[in-house]
Amino acid sequence: MATGRHHRPATSRSRGIPEATVARLPLYLRALMALSERSVPTVSSEELASAAGVNSAKLRKDFSYLGSYGTRGVGYDVEYLVYQISRELGLTQDWPVVIVGIGNLGAALANYGGFASRGFRVAALIDADPALTGKPVAGIPVQHTDELETIISENGVSIGVIATPAGAAQQVCDRLVAAGITSILNFAPTVLSVPEGVDVRKVDLSIELQILAFHEQRKAGEELPGAEEEVDPAPHPVSPPAATVTKRETKRDGRDSNRDSGRGTGRDAKRPDSGPDGDLPAVMPA
Ligand SMILES: NC(=O)c1ccc[n+]([C@@H]2O[C@H](COP(=O)([O-])OP(=O)(O)OC[C@H]3O[C@@H](n4cnc5c(N)ncnc54)[C@H](O)[C@@H]3O)[C@@H](O)[C@H]2O)c1
Numbered sequence: 001m002a003t004g005r006h007h008r009p010a011t012s013r014s015r016g017i018p019e020a021t022v023a024r025l026p027l028y029l030r031a032l033m034a035l036s037e038r039s040v041p042t043v044s045s046e047e048l049a050s051a052a053g054v055n056s057a058k059l060r061k062d063f064s065y066l067g068s069y070g071t072r073g074v075g076y077d078v079e080y081l082v083y084q085i086s087r088e089l090g091l092t093q094d095w096p097v098v099i100v101g102i103g104n105l106g107a108a109l110a111n112y113g114g115f116a117s118r119g120f121r122v123a124a125l126i127d128a129d130p131a132l133t134g135k136p137v138a139g140i141p142v143q144h145t146d147e148l149e150t151i152i153s154e155n156g157v158s159i160g161v162i163a164t165p166a167g168a169a170q171q172v173c174d175r176l177v178a179a180g181i182t183s184i185l186n187f188a189p190t191v192l193s194v195p196e197g198v199d200v201r202k203v204d205l206s207i208e209l210q211i212l213a214f215h216e217q218r219k220a221g222e223e224l225p226g227a228e229e230e231v232d233p234a235p236h237p238v239s240p241p242a243a244t245v246t247k248r249e250t251k252r253d254g255r256d257s258n259r260d261s262g263r264g265t266g267r268d269a270k271r272p273d274s275g276p277d278g279d280l281p282a283v284m285p286a
Pocket residue numbers: 100101102103104105106126127128129145163164165166168171172186187188189203204205206
């Protein structure tokens with residue numbers, strides 16, 4: 001994985017909330033929603049921290065950025081926290097999303113009901129294969145990539161999901177950005193280059209599995225020579241588990257200089273630490 005180091009915590013653009021806190025907000029929200037569904041009125045920081053899988057001191061610090069301190073002896077008001085976190089994450093409004101690449105993964109994503117319930121409406125499904133055009137997936141007819149720009153402007157889409165093969169991802173990304181998309185969720189195993197002002201998050205389950213494999217191997221007592229020096233022990237520390245990169249800055253020398261903050265500015269799509277498919281983590285068990 002990337003080896004860049006930060007000297008100060010990366011913060012989100014709004015209100016100086018650290019990116020690490022922003023990354024934990026969805027975990028708190030999920031735990032709070034579960035409490036809300038059970039009509040639990042208040043929750044202590046310890047209970048909520050445990051439900052979210054986070055240390056309670058960290059939770060209190062995170063909530064202090066939201067201006068939420070809870071009430072001693074009572075805890076936090078569940079409904080109010082749900083509202084506060086939803087508002088902070090921008091979930092109190094509807095976010096139209098387009099998915100590009102409606103193969104196995106794109107279709108699975110389109111069929112996932114969890115997006116809509118969190119305010120992410122799948123506005124359109126786009127694919128380059130003419131054989132798919134007009135075919136309904138999750139009740140939405142697939143549209144051809146020729147229509148991409150029109151679809152984005154007509155639907156006011158600001159988030160694009162890329163589920164194409166790696167070789168097509170940069171070109172798709174460039175078109176999405178040119179059409180006005182400023183946030184991209186990339187599932188293709190390649191590092192995307194984006195201009196200033198565009199946020200990219202990358203999801204790669206194979207990297208997560210490879211990291212687990214690494215830890216499994218360690219647990220089994222197979223020491224890796226030099227692993228202590230090379231391995232970032234928690235490349236994806238807490239959350240969200242599968243989203244590995246917040247915003248990637250790829251420098252001209254091809255090294256990621258910034259793993260979880262900053263803007264993508266470079267044009268080098270391949271990392272020297274990538275395997276032939278560009279999807280291998282920097283450090284792999286030898
Ligand atoms: N991040 C993860 O954890 C994860 C998991 C599974 C798959 N993937 C990746 O997701 C991508 C899709 O995987 P899949 O199994 O669904 O593949 P797939 O071959 O089933 O689907 C890819 C789709 O993309 C379309 N496509 C190709 N070029 C296009 C372009 N320029 N514009 C629009 N559409 C285009 C194809 O027509 C096809 O329908 C791959 O890059 C794969 O490596 C990532």
